[in-house]
Every structure is written in structure tokens, then in C-alpha cells.
Amino acid sequence: MAGTGWRFGAYELDLARRELRVEGEPRPLQPQVFAVLAYLVRNRHRVVPKDEILRELWPDAVVTDASLQRAVSLARRAFRPADRGLLRTHARQGYRFVGELAEVDPDPADAAAEAPPKYVRSGDVHIAYRTVGRGPLDIVLVLGWALGMRTALELRGVSDLVRTLSARARVLLFDKRGTGASDRVKALPQLPQRVEDLEAVLDAVRSPGAVLVGFSEGGPLALTFAVTRPIRVRGLALVGAFARMSAAPDHAAGWSDVEVATLRAYIASGWGSGATMRAFVPARHLTPPLRAWAARAEQEGASPGAALELLEMNIGIDVRPLLPRVRTPSVVLHATGDRVVRVGNGRALAAAIPGARLVEPPGEDHAFLFGGRPTLERELVALLERAAARPHAALT
Known part of the structure; x- marks a missing residue:
């Protein structure tokens, strides 16, 4: 080639x-x-x-x-x-x-984006997934919000990340049900059903063990899977993530009622123009091509109705009780100026997960895919090395 x-x-x-x-x-x-x-x-x-x-x-x-x-x-x-x-x-x-x-050489992430997705059935729903590279372990990128894997791979930060990781492990991406290339559903599932979908993907590729990387809204799914399927998880990274989206008396870092109402109104009247995807791009990187990408990411990621269902599901998420039960090597990455998920969320995650490493650089790179990508790559490579050196039996 x-x-x-x-x-x-x-x-x-x-x-x-x-x-x-x-x-x-x-x-x-x-x-x-x-x-x-x-x-x-x-x-x-x-x-x-x-x-x-x-x-x-x-x-x-x-x-x-x-x-x-x-x-x-x-x-x-x-x-x-x-x-x-x-x-x-x-x-x-x-x-x-x-x-x-x-x-x-041809970029493996580009080849993955151009190839048709593979599918696995989870119950009566088809879940789309892709794999890139080979290795003794899998690393699963659990994307946030309604971002689909094909559109994600068009983003330079994602393709560079996949290229780096696929030299050391097999990289897996999948579209959560109701988003991207996976089946559209009448109502988006709760976390237990999403865990079953991810397990179906790992079964389909006969995963020998996986490091999960939960970006933003993908964090709760990665966390829940790590706690409920510990034998399958060899490491956990949470990037700009949260355990509970909405604010509460004991969780001031969550989204306020006004913020949730503003997002709900945007989805109902302006979905497809890219505002939710633009939000995680640091201001100095927000070029016209990235604005166009953000609009396309919303349009291909979910319908307005599915996005509203996804928001309602996120509002109900609270996996804080699971945090002390995480038993896998873990790292939490959160930018201090994150405009999407406030840094207090990352601090709370790291404080509650036993032995978790907190990486908290300055800036607003929510998903660590722009200026923060070298930091993300370094931490994930270290996590892969740690997982590979850790006896698998220790997970049981």
C-alpha cells in the first residue's frame, strides 16, 4: 500500500x-x-x-x-x-x-475508519465495533456522549492516539446502542444493558483482557464494567469523566439544573450544528474544519430524540457507590480548566478509587486529544505496561 x-x-x-x-x-x-x-x-x-x-x-x-x-x-x-x-x-x-x-506509512486508524464496521448481537440489538492492530492485551476506547467511532477516527487526536496504542495492543472501538452505526432503539438503555453490550463486543473478539479508557460520559460505563466484570479488566483510565453528571448537595461539581435545561433546549432546537462536540475542543484549536467536523459528529452520532434520551440517562447516572470497589490499576486524567466536566469530578473519582493516580494538568483539553494527547499517550502506555506485568490470576 x-x-x-x-x-x-x-x-x-x-x-x-x-x-x-x-x-x-x-x-x-x-x-x-x-x-x-x-x-x-x-x-x-x-x-x-x-x-x-x-x-x-x-x-x-x-x-x-x-x-x-x-x-x-x-x-x-x-x-x-x-x-x-x-x-x-x-x-x-x-x-x-x-x-x-x-x-x-498508511495510518492504521485511517484504514479502520474507511473499513466497514463489524457487528455483534447483544440481545436483539446489533452493536457496531472496529479493531486496530494486535497485541497481548486489548485497549477499549469508550467514547463519550453521542460521538461515533468513525467520526472520532477523523479527528487527528484520536487517529494519532490509536496509531500509538495499536503498536502495543489491539485497540477496540464500538458505538453504543442508539448511536453511530449501532442499531437505533426506541429508548436508550441504562448502564447494566450497556455493560452487556460491551461484554458482547469483548466476547466477539475473544478478548484476553482489556484496559478500558472511559472518555467523559463513557467513564461511568467503563467504571461499571470494571467493577461488575473484574476478571475481564486489566486497567482503567478515566479521561474528563464523572461518576455523577448532575449536581447534588454532596456533589457540587455536577451540572446544575440550568445547565441541563440549556443543553436540553439546544438538543430540541439546534441539534446537528455541533455545539456539544465543539465544547470539548480547546478554544485555540477551534478552526473552521473542526467546526465542520463537530456538526458532522452530532449529525452522524445520534438523532435529536436519541440525544435527548441519552441526556436523560446521563442525568440519572450515579456510580459513586461503585468507586471503592474498583480493584484494577487506575488513572484519572482531568484538566483543571475543563469546561465540559468540572475538575472536581476527576478529583472525586481519584479520591474514591483505591490507589488511583490523578493527573491534573492546566488547560481546558477535556478529552486530552489536543495539547494533552502526549500526556494521555504516556499514561496509557504506562497503564498497558503495568497491566501486562500484573499476573492475570490477581484479578480473581
Whole structure:
């Protein structure tokens, strides 16, 4: 299979996403500028004449020589000042890229997103799931809210996370019933039924033992599964998660009645525009492409009615009594400025789960998929290593 782009120094040119990244951070480029840069990189073994670039890239459009010069100039400016010599101008001839390249292998997360999902029956409902990679253990990403696995894999933070983890373990994703590619249902289930759905997925792949990663609303499911199916769980990570969503006299960190009513009104009248998915993207990362992704994630994740049912289910969740019963190695990751689930939720989880490690960096990266992703990867790799070294019999 052909590669999906090239790496050179601190840069990666991703053809699939039409994106230039500098040390992993996207560097915005106009489509015309990206096309010129990619063509020069692809033809790096020679000086590419100007008329060839115009003919090959825009055969049916009028693009002036001045426009081409500007595109090359903008491509140079996307590089650091010391690296702008990577694009050379040859007077009266054309342009040439002179960097040392390494081809990027196809991303396993991209392949998983493009492949059709697999299905397993849980009762009379079909649950969709995907697997990426191989390893002695499984790591299950329990996604939050109505986020479907296919749309999640379109997000760079998720695909990079899956790529890192799939080098060490088999990564499993699934769509909770009523969301994504799983069967739509008349009413969304309570946690015991969701536990059965996850168990059906693990049965289908003959899981040898799993580390569960519960993101946000996926946290209570991961927790409940870890307590009620301890023999199957080798580690637990809770990311921007909660044990109880709604506020209570003994749980001030929960959502207030006003916040719940505001969300309920949005779902009823504005669902599909992406507000709930945009909320977990740190403000400085909220680009137009991410706004479009957020809207698509809502539209593909659930219908408005299913989202309302999901909200009502979340309001009723309270797994705090289960926390002292967790017996697996656990880590809680929660950003101090989390705007979706307040940091008091993470602190309460870590305080009540025996031996849990609390990782509490500054910022607002709710799901640790943006600036917090290196921290998340580090903690999950450590948890996998700890789980692999721990005798399985100790779980019984």
C-alpha cells in the first residue's frame, strides 16, 4: 500500500488530510498553496517548470504566473525561517524542493475508519465495533456522549492516539446502542444493558483482557464494567469523566439544573450544528474544519430524540457507590480548566478509587486529544505496561 505523505525534519505533509503539520501541529495552508507544495515534494528529484505546474494542477482554470509565485511564497512562509530554503527558485526555469524525505506509512486508524464496521448481537440489538492492530492485551476506547467511532477516527487526536496504542495492543472501538452505526432503539438503555453490550463486543473478539479508557460520559460505563466484570479488566483510565453528571448537595461539581435545561433546549432546537462536540475542543484549536467536523459528529452520532434520551440517562447516572470497589490499576486524567466536566469530578473519582493516580494538568483539553494527547499517550502506555506485568490470576 502506498504511503500517505512524507516527513522531513519537523514537518509532515499529509496527503489524505491535505494538511502540513509542524511538530504535530497543523499549519493552515490554502488549497492552492498545499497543491503546489505537494507537487514539488512529489517531484523533488528535478526542477519543475512553472508551465508544468500550471498545466498539471489547474488544467481547466486560468492561474497567472504571479498567482503561482504567491503560492510558492506562502508555502515557504509555512516553514520556519531557517527552513525556507527547502523551496528553491531557479530563475527562468521553475522551482524545486530539496529536503530529505521519509515516506509516511498508511495510518492504521485511517484504514479502520474507511473499513466497514463489524457487528455483534447483544440481545436483539446489533452493536457496531472496529479493531486496530494486535497485541497481548486489548485497549477499549469508550467514547463519550453521542460521538461515533468513525467520526472520532477523523479527528487527528484520536487517529494519532490509536496509531500509538495499536503498536502495543489491539485497540477496540464500538458505538453504543442508539448511536453511530449501532442499531437505533426506541429508548436508550441504562448502564447494566450497556455493560452487556460491551461484554458482547469483548466476547466477539475473544478478548484476553482489556484496559478500558472511559472518555467523559463513557467513564461511568467503563467504571461499571470494571467493577461488575473484574476478571475481564486489566486497567482503567478515566479521561474528563464523572461518576455523577448532575449536581447534588454532596456533589457540587455536577451540572446544575440550568445547565441541563440549556443543553436540553439546544438538543430540541439546534441539534446537528455541533455545539456539544465543539465544547470539548480547546478554544485555540477551534478552526473552521473542526467546526465542520463537530456538526458532522452530532449529525452522524445520534438523532435529536436519541440525544435527548441519552441526556436523560446521563442525568440519572450515579456510580459513586461503585468507586471503592474498583480493584484494577487506575488513572484519572482531568484538566483543571475543563469546561465540559468540572475538575472536581476527576478529583472525586481519584479520591474514591483505591490507589488511583490523578493527573491534573492546566488547560481546558477535556478529552486530552489536543495539547494533552502526549500526556494521555504516556499514561496509557504506562497503564498497558503495568497491566501486562500484573499476573492475570490477581484479578480473581
